[in-house]
Amino acid sequence: IRLQQLFPQLTPPPRSSLCEDSIELTAECLANDVIRYLLKEDIYMISRDPISRSMRHNVYQMLNKHSILFTSMVNRLNVVPDTAYEAFMGVADELFHQGITWARIVCLYAFMGRLALWARDRRMHSLKQKLPMYVSRYIGEEIAQFIKICGGWEQLCIEYPVAEEVSGAVWRSLLMTGATLGLVATILSVTS
DSSP: OHHHHHOGGGSOOOGGGSSTTOHHHHHHHHHHHHHHHHHTOSGGGOOOSHHHHHHHHHHHHHHHHTHHHHHHHHHHHOOOTTTHHHHHHHHHHHHTTTOOOHHHHHHHHHHHHHHHHHHHHTTOHHHHHHHHHHHHHHIIIIIHHHHHHTTSTHHHHHHSOOOSSOOHHHHHHHHHHHHHHHHHHHHHHHHO
C-alpha cells in the first residue's frame, strides 16, 4: 500500500468506476482496455471486471481466428492521420449496415485493436490514442440504443461468456461476422 502511495500510477482504477456512468464512456473504457491488452502496454491498468474480460477474450479469439482478414483489411485501408477518422467510420458503417448484433460489436473492437497494432508498428502514436474515442463516438451515435434495449453492457457477458471452450453457436456467430468483414474488405478493395 505504501508503494502505491508513492507511485499512484501503479494503483489500478477502482473497480466500481468501470465507467458505469454511460454506455459511451464504458465503450471508451473497453476500447482502452482492449488496446492495453493487445499491445501489452500499461498491463497494471487492465480491468478485471467481467465485461472487460469478456470483450478482451472475444476480441482476442476473433483476431486469432481471422488474423489474415483483419490484417489485410487494415493494410488496404492505407490510413493516414488526416483520414483515419473517416476510414474508421466507413468500416464501422459497413459493418453495421445489415443490423447491430453483439458479434458485430465485438468485431468493431477487434478491428480497432488490429488498427491499434498497425498504428503502433508505424509509430502513429496519436492515431493509437484516438481509436478509443472513435469507438466511443460511434457507439454513442449509432449503437447505444441497441445496448440499452438489450440490458446494457452486461449482456455481452451472457452472449459471449469467458470460457475455455466457447460454444458452437458463438463461433457460428463470430464466423458470420468474419464473413461480413470479408464483404467489407471486398467493398474497400473495389472502391479504392
